[in-house]
Amino acid sequence: MTPPFDTLRLPVFAAPMFLVSGPEMVIAACKAGIGGAFPTTNCRTVEDLDGWMARITGALKPGDAPWIANLITHSTNARLAEDLRLVAQYKPPVVITALGSPKPVMETVKAYGGLVFADVISMTLAKKAAAAGVDGLACVSAGAGGHTGHLSPFAFISAVREFFDGYIAVGGGVGDGAGIAGAVAAGADFVYMGTRFLATTESMAQPAYKQMVIDSGPDDLVVSDSVTGTAASWLKPSLAAAGRDPDNLGGPAVRDYASGGDNKRWRDIWAAGQGIESVKAVEPVADVVSQLEREYIAAIERFERKTFRRPALCGAA
Numbered sequence: 001m002t003p004p005f006d007t008l009r010l011p012v013f014a015a016p017m018f019l020v021s022g023p024e025m026v027i028a029a030c031k032a033g034i035g036g037a038f039p040t041t042n043c044r045t046v047e048d049l050d051g052w053m054a055r056i057t058g059a060l061k062p063g064d065a066p067w068i069a070n071l072i073t074h075s076t077n078a079r080l081a082e083d084l085r086l087v088a089q090y091k092p093p094v095v096i097t098a099l100g101s102p103k104p105v106m107e108t109v110k111a112y113g114g115l116v117f118a119d120v121i122s123m124t125l126a127k128k129a130a131a132a133g134v135d136g137l138a139c140v141s142a143g144a145g146g147h148t149g150h151l152s153p154f155a156f157i158s159a160v161r162e163f164f165d166g167y168i169a170v171g172g173g174v175g176d177g178a179g180i181a182g183a184v185a186a187g188a189d190f191v192y193m194g195t196r197f198l199a200t201t202e203s204m205a206q207p208a209y210k211q212m213v214i215d216s217g218p219d220d221l222v223v224s225d226s227v228t229g230t231a232a233s234w235l236k237p238s239l240a241a242a243g244r245d246p247d248n249l250g251g252p253a254v255r256d257y258a259s260g261g262d263n264k265r266w267r268d269i270w271a272a273g274q275g276i277e278s279v280k281a282v283e284p285v286a287d288v289v290s291q292l293e294r295e296y297i298a299a300i301e302r303f304e305r306k307t308f309r310r311p312a313l314c315g316a317a
C-alpha cells in the first residue's frame with residue numbers, strides 16, 4: 001500500500017458515525033492501526049471543529065494510521081464551506097463525502113494532496129462519483145448501520161470493479177475479522193466498519209445505547225426511511241422507547257441531514273448494522289482492533305487450508 005495507507009495494520013476504516021465518533025475514537029483508531037473517521041457534523045460549531053481537528057493532528061504521530069474527515073455534501077449542510085476551510089488548514093489525509101456529490105470538496109482536498117472517497121449506496125451514485133474523479137468509493141451495502149445500502153457487498157464490489165480501478169472500501173454488516181478477509185478476497189481494499197465500534201470506550205454513544213447494542217442481534221433491527229427520510233437501519237427497542245411502533249413505522253420523514261431536527265432524531269432513535277452480534281462488551285478501540293486482527297489472520301489461515309486444490313489449478317502439481 002502506498003501512503004497514507006502504508007501505516008495500516010488492518011485494511012479497516014472506523015467509519016464516521018453521527019453523534020458517536022469524536023476525537024477520542026479517531027485518535028484511538030489511528031493509534032491502533034486503522035483509519036479513524038468522524039463526521040464534521042458532530043461538531044455543533046466551526047469553532048468546535050477547529051478544536052477537534054487541532055486535537056487530532058496534535059495527537060497523531062508519523063506512523064499512525066490516517067485520520068479521515070467525513071463531510072455531508074447535501075444542500076441542507078449550510079456549514080460545508082466553513083468546514084472545507086478547516087479541511088484545507090488541517091489536511092486530513094482522506095476526506096469521505098456522504099449524502100451528496102463529492103464535487104464540492106475535490107479542488108480543496110486535491111490541492112493539498114489528500115484523497116477523496118465518496119460514500120455511495122448504488123451503482124448510479126458510484127458511477128457519478130467515479131466520473132467526478134474520486135480516488136476511492138465507500139460502497140455501503142446491505143446490512144449497514146445508519147443510512148444503509150441495499151446491494152449485496154459481493155455484487156456491489158464486483159460490479160464497481162468493472163469500471164473503477166481506484167480504492168474500494170466496502171461497508172455493511174461486517175462485524176469481525178473473517179468478514180474483513182471475505183471483503184478483501186471479494187476485491188475490496190478496505191472495510192468500512194461502524195457498528196463494531198459503537199460500544200467502544202471511546203464512543204460518544206450514551207451508555208444505554210451501548211448496552212442496547214450489546215444486548216441486541218440482527219433480528220432486532222429494522223430498515224426504514226420513516227425517521228430521516230432515507231433508508232436507515234434502526235434498533236427496534238429504541239424506536240419503541242421513543243414511542244414508535246417498529247412494525248408500523250409509516251411513510252418517509254422529511255429529509256434533513258444537518259439541522260438540530262435531525263440531531264434529535266438520531267439522539268433518541270439509535271442506529272446499528274447487522275454486524276451487531278459481534279459486539280459483546282464495552283471495550284477500548286485498541287482491544288477491538290486486536291481481536292479483529294486475530295480473527296482476520298485465522299480467516300486467512302482457514303482460507304489457505306480450504307484452497308487445497310490450488311496447486312493443481314495453477315498447474316503446479
Ligand SMILES: Cc1cc2nc3c(=O)[nH]c(=O)nc-3n(C[C@H](O)[C@H](O)[C@H](O)COP(=O)(O)O)c2cc1C
Nearest residue numbers: 015017018098144145146171172173193194195273
Ligand atoms: C450510529 C451511526 C451513525 C452513522 N452516521 C454516519 C454519518 O454521519 N455519516 C456517514 O457518512 N455515515 C454514517 N454512518 C454510516 C457509517 O459510516 C458506515 O457506512 C456504516 O456504519 C457501515 O456499516 P456497519 O455499521 O454495518 O459497519 C453511521 C452509522 C451508524 C451505525
